[in-house]
Amino acid sequence: MTGDPIDPCELIAAADGTDGAALLFVGIVRDHNEGREVGHLDYQAYPEMAETVLRNIVAEARSRWETGAVSVIHRIGRLEIGEVSVAIAVSSPHRGDAYSASRYVIEELKKRVPIWKREGYLDGESEWLRGSTPQPIGEGS
Template identity: 50%
Template sequence: MASVGSDADGASMLFTGVVRNHNQGRVVGGVRYDVYEEMATGILAQIAEEAKQLVGIDHIAVVHRVGELTVGDVSVAIAVSSPHRAEAFEACRFIIEEIKKRLPVWKKERYGDSVEEWVEGITPVGVPTSRVGRS
């Protein structure tokens, strides 16, 4: 939190999204996140900048992990510091919702029965269709 903090800020917020042990009635043992790296870094920076402009703050950090994760692992982290808590909450909510809509990242779940399946999601505008055909 020190990297996003300021002596002028009275609120610091850390949102973490974690891998849960279930989805739609199935036991989940872990996930794999794949990302379209050529776009992802720029999109995360753009989302953070939009959040800064939306709520009028300067201190935001966002990370989305890729690769293999197990239950309980942090998959996404958003750190925000602002003069007041309302702005921090608003920025975090905006960022996670925009990540879900726009970040070119795909999730494959591993279930307790040793089956793996891609989770249905949204392919962001601008992602080449060749990137969508995952293995």
């Protein structure tokens, strides 16, 4: 979790010479959602729990697929259109495992990590978006 801008290239640098694949997923703030024009996003989180859940998700991915480095960083605070909100880097000896592990990490992050998003619309309104209810640590894993 960080309040600072994310440089995705820093995450991919963790790959080493044993890895033949390095995959980088970058989520960016878009200017629309469900027919509404978005001006910015505000992310809030429960940092201690979020870090713990993220570590668990990374450990799960590493146990399911042959990976090298797996790195995840998510922004909190106000983000403008085009800014990076989340970055996930996965290195692996082979691309298939990198793709599978990366997909797993982003999907589980969206389901389980206590991060909340409020969209600020160009018409001046804002709305907290529905997400998944995080499960207590240790359940559903």
